[in-house]
Amino acid sequence: MSQAGQLLKGQSGLPVDNPTKSYWHRETSEKLIGHRTTKELPRSADVVIVGSGITGSFAAHFLKEKRPDLNIVMLEAREACWGATGRNGGHCQPAIYAAEAHIASFELRNFSYLKNLVEEFSIPCDWRSTSGVHAFYSASLFAVVRNEVRHLADEYPDLAANVAVVTKGDDDDGKGLSGTPSYLLEGERRELTLEGLRVPHAEGAVVQWNAASLWPYKLVAFVLERLLAANGGDGGGSFNLQTNTPATGLSTSSPPANLSSPGGSNSNNNSNSSSPIWTVHTPRGTVSAPKVLLATNGYTSHLLPSFSDLIVPTQGQVSALKPPEEPATPSDPPLDIGHTYYIMGEPDNAMERDDYLVQRPPPSAELIYGGGRRHAKGRGVGVWDDSAVDESVAWYLRGELGSVLDLSLHGKTGGKQTAKKQDLEPTYEWTGIMGYSRDGHPWVGPVPASLGGGGDDGGLYVCAGYTGHGMPNAVLSAKAAVDMMYDGEGAEIDLPPEYELTEERVAAARGVDEVVVVDAKGSLYADFGVAGGL
Structure with missing residues (x-):
């Protein structure tokens, strides 16, 4: 654009007047447009x-x-x-274990304020309180994370009560950080496994109890x-x-x-x-x-x-994807992944992946999946123009999710289907500008x-x-x-x-x-x- 030649290194231009169409703008306020x-x-x-x-x-x-x-x-x-x-990706989740304790507390207060406000005024923004699953596909990264949660449990038990660590099989560190914490009900204990969380191939996961999806x-x-x-x-x-x-x-x-x-x-x-x-x-x-x-x-x-x-300015990209399976009959419920997700790390590169996922309520049950910046030119850093999607990132978002998440209809209730690569059909693909x-x-x-x-x-x-x-x-x-x-x-x-x-x-x-x-x-x-x- 013509402005670019007048900008300093790293400086942003003005918001463009022809941005990509966001999923969240499919229903707009008549009063505000x-x-x-x-x-x-x-x-x-x-x-x-x-x-x-x-x-x-x-x-x-x-x-x-x-x-x-x-x-x-x-x-x-x-x-x-x-x-x-x-x-954005339509989620709100404080970083309980991934920040200094006072920052985690601030983010938790922010989350609680929003949740209470939505409830007090019955704000029609599809707020859905849920748990947040952070799935790690790098063993070394998960080891660091476990140490961080262990430190949180030792030093700030009130904050640690918002977090559980889920490991492979019976791997337990003796501090209540296994996949079956003692304070959970029996049904919750059965679900709190990597398979129950729909991430059977992850090295481990952290579950945070304070998370939500919404229509921002x-x-x-x-x-x-x-x-x-x-x-x-x-x-x-x-x-x-x-x-x-x-x-x-x-x-x-x-x-x-x-x-x-x-x-x-x-x-x-x-x-x-x-x-x-x-x-x-x-x-x-x-x-x-x-x-x-x-x-x-x-x-x-x-x-x-x-x-x-x-x-x-840093460009991010998000896709709204149709679930891969339709219910057997119209009366059957659609896919419900049950949580919001962060998906992080790869076996050979601990810091390479940082994707995020929420799901829209039925009947559409679309999967709102964002991330994949490593496939963008320059990882999107310094980009302030959100008028186009990056095709490499779009390709990644369409095809990657099935390889890290069990998207079978019955995965949550014990189905044996495993995660697999499959192209999902997008209904919306869009970009936006973050401030890094x-x-x-x-x-x-x-x-x-x-x-x-x-x-x-x-x-x-x-x-x-x-x-x-x-x-x-x-x-x-x-x-x-x-x-x-x-x-x-x-x-x-x-x-x-x-x-x-x-x-x-x-x-x-x-x-x-x-x-x-x-x-x-x-x-x-x-x-x-x-x-x-x-």
């Missing part, structure tokens, strides 16, 4: 949010909870929730529609969504002497009167505000070129002046860079960003310190290998291979 709350772009606001995915939508939600009087403008380059959240676009659409429905309420503020309005640039200036509040709310917004005013440029004009949040994930470096080596972080953690907080921001009280914030692991991180990360905006210095913020955007962290991140180098060695998300998937 083409939505512009006002015909003209507002000239000012209290807060501008760039991006309408899970981060941006929940940031607006938390802002309105904290300050109903705020005037918020949200800018989206394409349709609402048309980026990574609307293109519908979750975000509910949040955005609820924010729009609240306009005109008693809070005095507003929520203005402007789709098909790409943010093309940022500029800053000192506030006019007579400026009390750009959005019209006259209450204290925790901004110093000398703090800069940020102007977001779009093809339809500009909008100015004392606070701007970039919820732009893989596209962050387009507005902040200084992030080109910190958050690198140089140190593997999201970046949350005010942008330092050295990176193009205004420092701690400078009004420009980022919440991005999830490395393909956004669903169990984005919501509470967005809340932390909002708390940083309005709770003031010294407030207690619920956020792992590794996620905080600081000068010291930037320097440390730039002291390690670049994303493209680390990713070429295998999964960037964790040293021992829990997948970072779209």
Whole structure:
């Protein structure tokens, strides 16, 4: 594309206007398609949010909870929730054993918040709580994982209660980490074998009890529609969504002497009167505000070129596949794999595979399978264009699943069919852009002046860079960003310190290998291979 010649190494372009068709966009919100709350772009606001995915939508939600009087403008380059959240694998699962304990706890809180929210408001997003199976096809990788779970059981038993290790046969390490933990019911004990989990050829597996599949676009659409429905309420503020309005640039200036509040709310917004005013440029004009949040994930470096080596756009790919067998009669149930899956490692390369799988509910029962980046040119690192699928990856996703998972109708209940290679028929194949972080953690907080921001009280914030692991991180990360905006210095913020955007962290991140180098060695998300998937 013509933009590419103007970009720095690693920098993202704008979201393209002809992306591949995601499965999750097959049913869209009539209220959100083409939505512009006002015909003209507002000239000012209290807060501008760039991006309408899970981060941006929940940031607006938390802002309105904290300050109903705020005037918020949200800018989206394409349709609402048309980026990574609307293109991911449809799963939400915290990394219990594959992260530091405090990060695992944060992700578990994020998962619980979402689960409770869906239940409280009966959000029609097909949330299905299930267990997550992490199947390992490398003996060396599984050995490392077992040690990690053993350490978790020794040091953090409350977290370890969310995890079980499943081994071959009667292989037991004496610490309750075999395939039949004593606290399970008899039926659960029979199922908790590699065969019962449909991964008979794996070297071993880890099962996490907190996992879910969902329709991510519908979750975000509910949040955005609820924010729009609240306009005109008693809070005095507003929520203005402007789709098909790409943010093309940022500029800053000192506030006019007579400026009390750009959005019209006259209450204290925790901004110093000398703090800069940020102007977001779009093809339809500009909008100015004392606070701007970039919820732009893989596209962050387009507005902040200084992030080109910190958050690198990376293309992921997903396919919706028809199950290989039809039920014998229309009244018989379709294939039900019973879990969500991560599929990791190969016998000769521990870090080579990081695939992920969920299943749609009946009657379609489609298998949503993502991964295969090792077959993409350059593993997709540095790619910000999601207008086409990679045929090599598409071929892999169609043909690989049957070789690692027993897809027979009766596999779960004791069928003897074994996994085999077979081409599955796709109904949708699509790509999306992830934001891969140089140190593997999201970046949350005010942008330092050295990176193009205004420092701690400078009004420009980022919440991005999830490395393909956004669903169990984005919501509470967005809340932390909002708390940083309005709770003031010294407030207690619920956020792992590794996620905080600081000068010291930037320097440390730039002291390690670049994303493209680390990713070429295998999964960037964790040293021992829990997948970072779209």
